[in-house]
Amino acid sequence: MKENYYQQVQLPAGVVHVYAGPELFKALDYQVFQMANNNLQIPNQVYMSYTPDVHVGVGTCIGTTAVWHTNNGYVSPSIVGSDIGCGMRVHMTNLHKxxxxxxxxxxxxxxxIEKYLPVEDHARGHFSDIRLEHIVTKGLHGLPKKYIPDGYTPRKATSLTHVESSKFTLDENALNRFPSHVWHRSHRQLGTLGNGNHFAEIQSIEIAEENREVAEAWxxxxxxxxIMIHSGSRxxxxxxxQTCSxxxxxxxxxxxxxxxxxKLLFAPLEHPEAQTYVNLMxxxxxxxVVNRHLIAYAIREAGKDVFGSKFEMTTLYDLMHNYAWEEKHEGQSYFVHRKGATRSLPAGHPDNPHPYLTTGHPALIPGSMGTASYIMVGAPGGKANFHSICHGAGRIxxxxxxxxLITLNEFASSMRVGTDDEIVVNHRSLESILDESPQAYKDVDQIIESVVGAGLADVVxxxxxxxxxxGAK
Known part of the structure; x- marks a missing residue:
C-alpha cells in the first residue's frame, strides 16, 4: 500500500520524500517544491520529507522534517518555526458524551472555562504566583506543587510522566539576552491560548476496533x-x-x-550564535509544555465548578510539533527538525516515555474546527521517515x-448551529473566527489515510x- 502514499521527488538540490495520497500530492503548490529546493541547499543535510498536510510557510513549509548528523549539523530557526514548542495535549475525563x-x-x-482561561486579546493569565525563570529553565518541574494536582495521588500522577519531555536542559546564560519587557509580557501570558489556530476543544471519542487493546491500555x-489543547510558547x-533571526x-x-x-535562516550547530539559539529554543x-499544562489546569477547575468535585482530568499525553533536538536512529546521533510534524514512536521504541514503552505513545493530530481529530500510535514503518507524521489538517x-470565499452560512452549517449537535464555540459571532472554518483546511480524513497508508502510524x-x-483576535 505504501507506494500509493509515498513519492520521492528529485529536485535540483536533492531529494524530498513526500508522504501523501495521490489526490493530496497532485494538489501540492509548486511553491512547496521551491521551498524544498531551497531547504535542501543547506549544507550536510541527510534527509528531508513532507507530511500530507504540508503547506507553504515562512522560509520552510509547515509539514517538514529535516535531518543532519549531530557532528556536522546545522540548526535552522526557519525549520523550527516562530511558535517554538507549539504542540498538542489531550486529557481524559471520567465523563461520557x-x-x-x-x-x-x-x-x-x-x-x-472562559472564567478560568483568559481568551481576550492581550489576555493576562491567572498565574502571577509562578516564577517565569523557573518555568523556562525547569519546565514542568518549575511549577509550584499546587499546580500539579495529581502529585498527591501517585497512582494517577500523569502530569510529569505522560509528556514527550517535562524538562529541557539548557545553558541559562543565554537567557541574559532578553530585556525585562520580554520577561514581563511572557509572564503575563502563561496559561493563555493565543489566537489563530490555537484552541481548547471538548471532544468525544470512538475507538478504532483494530487498536482497542491499545486504547484501553491508555x-x-x-x-x-x-479535552484537546493546541497552543505554544506565546x-x-x-x-x-525575533532575537535570534x-x-x-x-x-x-x-x-x-x-x-x-x-527568509531561510540557518547556521552550523557548532557556531556560538547557533548554540545560543538552541539554548533559547x-x-x-x-x-x-507548561503553558499547555496550565491551560489544562484552568479547564480542570472549570470542570469541577460545572460537574462537581468528582470530575477528573487525567493527562493522556503532551507533545510538540515545532522544534529541533538530538535523537538516536539506528545507533547514530542526528539533529532532527520538525516544523508542523509530530513524532510518533511505535511500541518498544526506547525513546517512548516509560508508561508507553510497550504500546508506543499517543500521537495527537487535530482536525480543523468542526471536523474530527485523531489519536494515533506509531507503526514500525515510521522509521523510514524518522518517525515523523502529520501535525493536523494543513491549510489550503x-x-x-x-x-x-467562504460564507457565514457555510461555516455555520459546518458547526451545526441551531441543532442539538451544535459544536458550541465561545465567540458570539462566527464572523470573528471565519478564517478558521473547516473550509480553510485540507480534509483531515485524507491526511490520516495517507499516514496510515504509508505505514507511518495507525489510528487508535x-x-x-x-x-x-x-482565543480572541
Missing amino acids: DELKDVKLRRKLVKT GLFDGQVV AWGGSVS SDMLKVMRMNGLGTADP YSALNYA RSRSATKR AKCKPMAAVK
Whole structure:
C-alpha cells in the first residue's frame, strides 16, 4: 500500500520524500517544491520529507522534517518555526458524551472555562504566583506543587510522566539576552491560548476496533469526553525567534551562506550564535509544555465548578510539533527538525516515555474546527521517515482568501448551529473566527489515510468535537 502514499521527488538540490495520497500530492503548490529546493541547499543535510498536510510557510513549509548528523549539523530557526514548542495535549475525563448531550450544558461549560482561561486579546493569565525563570529553565518541574494536582495521588500522577519531555536542559546564560519587557509580557501570558489556530476543544471519542487493546491500555473508552489543547510558547517563543533571526543572518553573511530565499535562516550547530539559539529554543519548549499544562489546569477547575468535585482530568499525553533536538536512529546521533510534524514512536521504541514503552505513545493530530481529530500510535514503518507524521489538517486557503470565499452560512452549517449537535464555540459571532472554518483546511480524513497508508502510524481513536474555546483576535 505504501507506494500509493509515498513519492520521492528529485529536485535540483536533492531529494524530498513526500508522504501523501495521490489526490493530496497532485494538489501540492509548486511553491512547496521551491521551498524544498531551497531547504535542501543547506549544507550536510541527510534527509528531508513532507507530511500530507504540508503547506507553504515562512522560509520552510509547515509539514517538514529535516535531518543532519549531530557532528556536522546545522540548526535552522526557519525549520523550527516562530511558535517554538507549539504542540498538542489531550486529557481524559471520567465523563461520557451522553452527559453533555444538552447544548445548554455545553454552553455553560464553555462560559465557565472562559472564567478560568483568559481568551481576550492581550489576555493576562491567572498565574502571577509562578516564577517565569523557573518555568523556562525547569519546565514542568518549575511549577509550584499546587499546580500539579495529581502529585498527591501517585497512582494517577500523569502530569510529569505522560509528556514527550517535562524538562529541557539548557545553558541559562543565554537567557541574559532578553530585556525585562520580554520577561514581563511572557509572564503575563502563561496559561493563555493565543489566537489563530490555537484552541481548547471538548471532544468525544470512538475507538478504532483494530487498536482497542491499545486504547484501553491508555485508559480510553467509547464515548469518553476528552479535552484537546493546541497552543505554544506565546511571547517567549516569539521573542526567541525575533532575537535570534538577526544574529543568524549575520552568521550567514560572514560565512557566505544563503539560498534564493532570504527568509531561510540557518547556521552550523557548532557556531556560538547557533548554540545560543538552541539554548533559547529549549527554554521556549519548557515554556510551551507548561503553558499547555496550565491551560489544562484552568479547564480542570472549570470542570469541577460545572460537574462537581468528582470530575477528573487525567493527562493522556503532551507533545510538540515545532522544534529541533538530538535523537538516536539506528545507533547514530542526528539533529532532527520538525516544523508542523509530530513524532510518533511505535511500541518498544526506547525513546517512548516509560508508561508507553510497550504500546508506543499517543500521537495527537487535530482536525480543523468542526471536523474530527485523531489519536494515533506509531507503526514500525515510521522509521523510514524518522518517525515523523502529520501535525493536523494543513491549510489550503490563506486567512484573507477564506474570508473572501467562504460564507457565514457555510461555516455555520459546518458547526451545526441551531441543532442539538451544535459544536458550541465561545465567540458570539462566527464572523470573528471565519478564517478558521473547516473550509480553510485540507480534509483531515485524507491526511490520516495517507499516514496510515504509508505505514507511518495507525489510528487508535477518532475524536468528534462537541465544543471549542478559541482565543480572541
